[in-house]
Amino acid sequence: MPLRAKMASPIKNVVLVGAGGNLGPSVLKEFLAASPPLNITVLTRPESKSTFPPTVKVIQTDYTAPSLTTALTNANADALISLVGTPGFAAQKTLIDAAIAAGVQRFIPSEYGSDTSNPSVVSLVPFLAAKRQVVEYLVSKESATFSWSALITGPFFDWGLKVGFLGFDLQGRKARREVLKALEKATPGETWEVVEDVDVGERVQATNEKLARGDFGTATDLILAATYGREKELGKFPELWNDVLGLPEGDLDRTVREVVEGKRP
Structure with a gap:
């Protein structure tokens, strides 16, 4: 999907949500290998059993809007990457609101799969409608200081x-x-x-x-x-962005x- 706005400043502090899930380890590995290096923070629930490398900062949150806003502010987040699974698709709207309140510049929603901009795909896979709704919500929240990208990759x-x-x-x-x-x-x-x-x-x-x-x-x-x-x-896909x-x-x-x-x- 098209990039939506120019970044206000370079991305240095990246926060991952859902890093302990199916896609998280692969994505986290690539971020930790980034050059120049990035400051990586992972948000987890207090009851989470997931473990992460010592170079990763871990902040606990109950995923309410106030808790998320505080966590993102404390992480000085420039970008928020959502890797949540199906049960968390709709809850990303709370993540988006918290990101905007905390001054996050860039949001990447949990897409990474089938092309949800294609109505035939959403018709075939009804539970993907929640992903599409998140993208539509992001469009409504675009501003000079907040932008997003939805990455359609097909299954990893x-x-x-x-x-x-x-x-x-x-x-x-x-x-x-x-x-x-x-x-x-x-x-x-x-x-x-x-x-x-x-x-x-x-x-x-x-x-x-x-x-x-x-x-x-x-x-x-x-x-x-x-x-x-x-x-x-x-x-x-009609075109690739590689x-x-x-x-x-x-x-x-x-x-x-x-x-x-x-x-x-």
């Missing part, structure tokens, strides 16, 4: 490969056709079973029936449908090898 490849979210079973050596060659390179001498293609329409219908019964265990199948489904090509952001293309073989060898968070 290295994390999704590691946990099986993308349809690859590292333990059972089962894979769909995509990425199979890279997996075979990373596991020389081992045999992978190719799982036959699944009809996306049938999978979506079955998942929606389960959701209607209150079974949310297979909700991620809708994300897979949005990623792999060919009918509407929802997994294809060049604008100065990001090189990833190395598929290297990434797969590092995931297989346990070198990725």
